[in-house]
Amino acid sequence: MEYLAWLLLLLPLLCAAAIQFGVKDSPAAAANLSVASVVGTFLIAVLLVFNSDFSSSFTWATAGTFTIQIGILGDQLAKGMMVVVTGVGMLVHIFSLGYMKDDEAKARYFGGLSIFMFSMTGIVLADNFIMMFIFWELVGFSSYLLIGHWFEKKSAAEAAKKAFLVNRIGDFGFMIGILMLWGILGQTFLFAEMEAPAKALPESQATIVGIAVLLIFCGAVGKSAQFPLHVWLPDAMEGPTPVSALIHAATMVAAGVYMLFRLQVAAGTSIFEGFAGTTIAWIGGITTLLAALMATQQDDIKRVLAYSTLSQLGYMVMAVGLAGEAGIEAGQAGMFHLYTHAWFKALLFLGSGAVIYACHHEQNMWKMGGLFRRMPKTTMTFAVGTLALMAAPPLSGFWSKELILAQALEHNPPLFWIGAGVAVLTPFYMMRLFVVAFLGKPRDHGAEKAKEVPPVMLVPLIILGVLAVVSAFSLIASSIVPDNDFHAHGFHPNMVFWISLGALLLGAGGGFLLYHGRSSDPLENNPLFKLFRNKFYLDELYLKLVGLFQDTVAMAVHFLDEFLINGMIVGGLARSTAGLGNIFRRLQSGNLQGYAILFGAGILLVIYLTVFAR
Amino acid sequence: MTLALILLPLFAVIAILMGANPRAAARNATGMMLFAGLGLAALWALGTRTFLGVDFLVLSKPEIHLALNFFDGMSVIMMLLSVIVAYAAARTGDCEDRHAKLWNISLLLIAAGAVGAFLSTDLFFFYAFHELALIPTFLTIGILGRGDRKEIAWKVTIYLAFGSIILLAGLLWLIAASGTPDLSFESLLKCTVPVAAQRGIALFLLIGFGTLVSLFPFHSWAAPAYASAPAPISMLHAGVLKKFGLYGLLRLHPLVPIGMASWLELIIVLLLGNILWVGFVTINQKRLDSMLGNSSVMHMGYIFLAIAALIAAQSESANPIAKPAAILLMFGHGVTIAMLFGLADRIERLTGTLELRDLGGLAKQAPKLAFLFGLAAMASIGLPGLANFAGEVMVFIAGFKGWEPDTPPGWVQIATILSLWGLVISAVYMLRAFRHIFQGPTVEFTRNASDLSARDRSPAVLLAAVLLIVGLFPNILLQFLEQPEAVVAREQAHITQHPRPPQPAGSAPVQPHPSPSQ
Secondary structure, eight states: OHHHHHHHHHHHHHHHHHHHHTSTTOHHHHHHHHHHHHHHHHHHHHHHHTSOOEEEEEEEEEETTEEEEEEEEEOHHHHHHHHHHHHHHHHHHHHHHHHTTTOTTHHHHHHHHHHHHHHHHHHHHBSBHHHHHHHHHHHHHHHHHHHGGGTTSHHHHHHHHHHHHHHHHHHHHHHHHHHHHHHHTTSOOBGGGSHHHHHTOOGGGHHHHHHHHHHHHHHHHHHTTOTTSTTHHHHGGGSOHHHHHIIIIISGGGHHHHHHHHHHHHHOGGGGTTHHHHHHHHHHHHHHHHHHHHHTTOOBHHHHHHHHHHHHHHHHHHHHHHHHHHOHHHHHHHHHHHHHHHHHHHHHHHHHHHHHHHTTSOOBGGGOOOHHHHOHHHHHHHHHHHHHHHTOTTSHHHHHHHHHHHHHHHHOHHHHHHHHHHHHHHHHHHHHHHHHHHSSOOOSHHHHTOOOOOHHHHHHHHHHHHHHHHTTSHHHHTTTSOOOSOSGGGOOOOHHHHHHHHHHHHHHHHHHHHHTTOSSOTTTTOHHHHHHHTGGGHHHHHHHHHIIIIIIHHHHHHHHIIIIIIIIIHHHHHHHHHHHHHHHHHHSOOSHHHHHHHHHHHHHHHHHHHHHHO | OTHHHHHHHHHHHHHHHTTOOHHHHHHHHHHHHHHHHHHHHHHHHTTOOGGGOEEEEEETTTBEEEEEOOOSHHHHHHHHHHHHHHHHHHTSOOOOGGGHHHHHHHHHHHHHHHHHHHHBOBHHHHHHHHHHHHHHHHHHHHHHOSSSHHHHHHHHHHHHHHHHHHHHHHHHHHHHHHTOSBSBHHHHHHSOOOHHHHHHHHHHHHHHHHHHTTOTTSOTTHHHHHHHSOHHHHHHIIIIITHHHHHHHHHHGGGSHHHHHHTHHHHHHHHHIIIIIHHHHHHTOOBHHHHHHHHHHHHHHHHHHHHHHHHHHOSTTTOTTHHHHHHHHHHHHHHHHHHHHHHHHHHHHHHSOOBGGGOOOHHHHOHHHHHHHHHHHHHHTTOTTSHHHHHHHHHHHHHHHTOOTTSOOOHHHHHHHHHHHHHHHHHHHHHHHHHHHHSSSOOTTTTTOOOOOHHHHHHHHHHHHHHHHHHHOTHHHHGGGOOOHHHHHHHHHHHHTOOOOOOOTTSOTTSOOOOTTO
């Protein structure tokens, strides 16, 4: 099994190398190679799920008694996650064959996807924190490559840079957290060795452990785009839409949740007790609410989905944070939502990609309309995805969200009510999107001439549509999501059920009534909704802050460096020496060569004499 | 056999003076150096230690030897860095025919001086070889440099002469205080320096070596020098020769551990000056060459951080990560900055400018150049899989090695945390530069640019391959640093403050010495 797992990790890397150094000039070959590689990894991942756990590692760096390992931890969690990653990856690759058919840099695109698959696999399989950090950085890099795929476009180049930098800010905290935890847990990075020292932690270290966990959480705040570092994800929609589906919806952005849950499995949830877990849960809660509010006023179809991704990630982070109080079940609820969300959100993004493709790269939903008549199959799959995201029973999204809300109600009622509020907003903005883009009459030429997409794009949509319905049922779920007793078979209606059902009807009904038959947003001029439309002006605020703290400080420091350090302190010293040197220079030949040679010879003479005279 | 590494470039210099084609001579000599260097490193890795060195007695009272050998794995790694960068430097840049002689002779002398300094096992030649390499550096800037070359050359000379003289004073004091019978590292490292003298010696070494490495606030010479010097000279100096100071600190630190420890707070303030202060200066640069020059100053801070961790631990056995981390990062940085300077030279050749605001969209015109530059830029900001990351992450781990969770973070931990912010700073300026040069629509300067030819690519491809190999398998280099028992024994001798009797002459320096007490 180990060999298969290493192959699972290395296959995409080999594929990317082959594309970069071999078939770069033959786009079709590059695409086929990339698809073949991802199909191969999916088959391996499925094979591994049905086999026993395993682990394998080698020493990557040695310094005396200290080593850094690169290793694979093939437990149920990792194996299940691999099926999600390679499964979504495979469908996105296939969809891309159609979507990117005529792209100028198709080879570079598929090479980038393969690099991403390699990096993501590394995060999932990592058996220690340094290895996870290595691949954590690499997914950030592949995301940078793919967001900036159309780099001639200024906005795409800027978005790629922004994504990388915002993630770096998160990783600043992440690395400190990793180092602190290393010190706290007896200097081990290995997940397998964390449990015993974590159990034996003295009460006196509770604060420092909490700080370390929160710093590690910073990594997740960056990668999973939580408030206040959420600003990169909507901009990342500048990348090709299949990339948004794979990286910025289903897999990479979920890596933060996966990482936190991995830590909970490895070291136990006890290190999340107290302020650390509470803070994480509240950050998740704030993100889920703010993002849902912002989603209600976006006009770009992809941006609505981007904000909804933020919001759903907020749910997951909230659940993982609750694990500090509730124990591992809450974290498992978060993972369960990660798993169902991956399918239906990939479906929605690919569906939006199909729509954008059919409307000749129009992304504004107000210029669409009437697409149901023109592309009924795509619309049907999109409707399924929408229902799953709205958490309509009995689709997959319903079961996982239900669990998170149940955990919140039990352990943190205020967060439950935030979650319930978002459960109204989600169907509201999704209904707005669906009604405006797919129903009514076409409002632009692109939408009028839209046609159903080719099978290579439709088939992935249909497969994802099926999964969006059934993925929560235990027949499929129990072999992929860590074993637990909350799969769809053991459900009884309770208070949470009735509240979320009410929220669904309220939000969806409100959205339908408000937007049916409209050709512009009736809430556009409402000051409150203007605030949502402008994303609470957070982007502007950050730009100001960066301008102030980075560029102004850089300018001031540069000025001081030139005039204070170079000009006065050291320069003064140099000038006085130079004055002395000038005298010598006049005495000597006066040219630079002569001086330099004499200078060198002089120094050698000085050494010689001093040593000799001793 | 190690002598060949010095003789090859020196013979080439003689050949050029006698009328050989300068470019061909430099390329052939550096090619052979690379070949010989890789061969010697392989022999060393396989365990051959005794027949690699040469040892001429130059002077009998006091004993000075022209002794060239691999004193330990650190020397091997620095030698590898030198020959790799020299190979690439000799294949970078275009000079006018009338300057070809000076250009190539300088290049060869710097390479010879660097290799000589790293391989000398004798303090005298360790110092002298470095001086030998500095002289052609001044000359090329003064004669072939761009911009205010005279003024910049003068400034560099003043700074580095200042550093060299302070260093010389420190070394002489060290020799006197240690009472060493001769000037070989072997004898020297067996000595014990009285605690009273350590503090002063340590300060002289820090300022002396520090100025040569552009330690804050003695860094103002570096960026203008690299921007002005011809590309191969910048590559060799920033990539290789500048590491002399760090190498010297790592080499001599065991002699004055207590003295160094007394300056720990100062070192930390200065290294943060490199990372944060110079980091912000780098963000504000408008030209690619000054940006790269400043970035290389900034990155010296990380290596000083590893040295600070070593100093705080006072011995290699207490923090075994720090020294390998520093060496690995020195190597990674050397290769990366050489590659960046080489490619910046190509960008200027293709477009005629290095002003960031005048460039744009070059990736469209020159995808291969964009790939190579992107790889080097990513290496420089610590992307895993490339050499610098392995070094950086080990530096940070070394920074936390001495932390007890029950106590608040100490100086080194605080410095590590603040230094980590440098990763954000580097990403800001590197991605900004890449964005300005390669992305966005093409502009006037880039519209007619062509891609790199295979010949122009070759040095960068070699450096890229090295970055990838070391980045993916850092143990390829780290294996050279497996500690021989000699180091451990030496440290024990220091701890007990009992100098051991000198070893019988003739034994190879790196052979483990059985301690008499064992």
